[in-house]
Amino acid sequence: MWIFGRKGPSGFSACSTAMEVAQGIDGSGLTAIVTGASSGIGTETTKVLASCGVHVIMAIRNVESGKKVKETIIKEIPDAKIDVMVLDLSSMASVRKFASEYNSSGLPLNLLINNAGVMATPFMLSQDNIELQFATNHLGHFLLTNLLLDNMKNTARENQKEGRIVNVSSHGHHFAYGEGIRFDKINDSSSYNTIRAYGQSKLANILHANELSRRFKEEGVQITANSLHPGAIATNLMRHHGFIQGAVNWVGKYFLKNIPQGAATTCYVALHPQVKGVSGEYFSDSNIAKPSSLAADADLAKKLWDFSLNLTDPK
Numbered sequence: 001m002w003i004f005g006r007k008g009p010s011g012f013s014a015c016s017t018a019m020e021v022a023q024g025i026d027g028s029g030l031t032a033i034v035t036g037a038s039s040g041i042g043t044e045t046t047k048v049l050a051s052c053g054v055h056v057i058m059a060i061r062n063v064e065s066g067k068k069v070k071e072t073i074i075k076e077i078p079d080a081k082i083d084v085m086v087l088d089l090s091s092m093a094s095v096r097k098f099a100s101e102y103n104s105s106g107l108p109l110n111l112l113i114n115n116a117g118v119m120a121t122p123f124m125l126s127q128d129n130i131e132l133q134f135a136t137n138h139l140g141h142f143l144l145t146n147l148l149l150d151n152m153k154n155t156a157r158e159n160q161k162e163g164r165i166v167n168v169s170s171h172g173h174h175f176a177y178g179e180g181i182r183f184d185k186i187n188d189s190s191s192y193n194t195i196r197a198y199g200q201s202k203l204a205n206i207l208h209a210n211e212l213s214r215r216f217k218e219e220g221v222q223i224t225a226n227s228l229h230p231g232a233i234a235t236n237l238m239r240h241h242g243f244i245q246g247a248v249n250w251v252g253k254y255f256l257k258n259i260p261q262g263a264a265t266t267c268y269v270a271l272h273p274q275v276k277g278v279s280g281e282y283f284s285d286s287n288i289a290k291p292s293s294l295a296a297d298a299d300l301a302k303k304l305w306d307f308s309l310n311l312t313d314p315k
């Protein structure tokens, strides 16, 4: 589709760039957190949101690279409002510290972009002894979102503006283990498969957004939650596989989306007026798309919520 650039019902296609989908949108007065803003899709998302006037907090684990990215963006967009804060999603202590500092800073929160991710890592445990891809891609974001929810709810109520939570998932969710989420084998190294474990964590991103959306509707809260596949883009995501990363970067120039195209769906779901009131959907190429049947399973989403709550104990 990106080759032919066929437009979907939104009027955008796989060829649309983040700047194009956000063109003319006034985001001034909005505050966003973008996780994993130091590289790839997260950096481009930060730039485009900031170019629309959004105050962006780059939530990153490496302060030095975060500051460099911020300086580069400010050179291009001198009036960009960007701050850098430390967040390591593979550590619940770091997530709690970030949320506590953010909430006590007095900053409001309109948009939460859960973008950071690792892919196909060898079997590793997080600082809290949980398989690294599930811990980083899902659990860290689950805890972060829960700890920021009161702030988002207050902001939505006081500003009378819809809050939006955007989970950057992947088409890779189709490659999750057969049962979807291996609740009883989350740390089983003997049957660990790098791609299936990535798929499991990306399936969790969709289920998380869906369950959030269900809860917001039940509570009558003015916040939406959606998930998306950004496309296949040559970024640093395959860093754990040097040869494949090199090949992807080379082939990517010709056959994959570029990074401005890769950030388009995120910026569309975060900012575009067409998405107002739309919640619990999965997007691809800046249009609503259909995820796997496991991703649409509401009981699985509830089970994952309870499992994640138990592992993170956010109170």
Ligand SMILES: NC(=O)c1ccc[n+]([C@@H]2O[C@H](COP(=O)([O-])OP(=O)(O)OC[C@H]3O[C@@H](n4cnc5c(N)ncnc54)[C@H](OP(=O)(O)O)[C@@H]3O)[C@@H](O)[C@H]2O)c1
Pocket: 035, 036, 037, 038, 039, 040, 041, 042, 059, 060, 061, 062, 087, 088, 089, 090, 091, 115, 116, 117, 118, 119, 136, 168, 169, 170, 171, 172, 229, 230, 231, 232, 233, 234, 235, 236, 237, 238
């Ligand atoms: N690229 C694709 O083709 C593709 C396809 C489908 C989905 N996605 C999804 O898109 C999202 C962004 O990926 P990308 O392609 O832009 O990859 P990327 O260039 O590797 O960026 C990933 C970002 O996540 C951050 N990150 C990783 N572990 C973290 C942790 N423990 N705490 C905080 N931040 C952490 C990285 O920080 P460091 O720089 O410090 O490592 C980096 O800023 C991911 O969720 C990925 O699954 C990408």
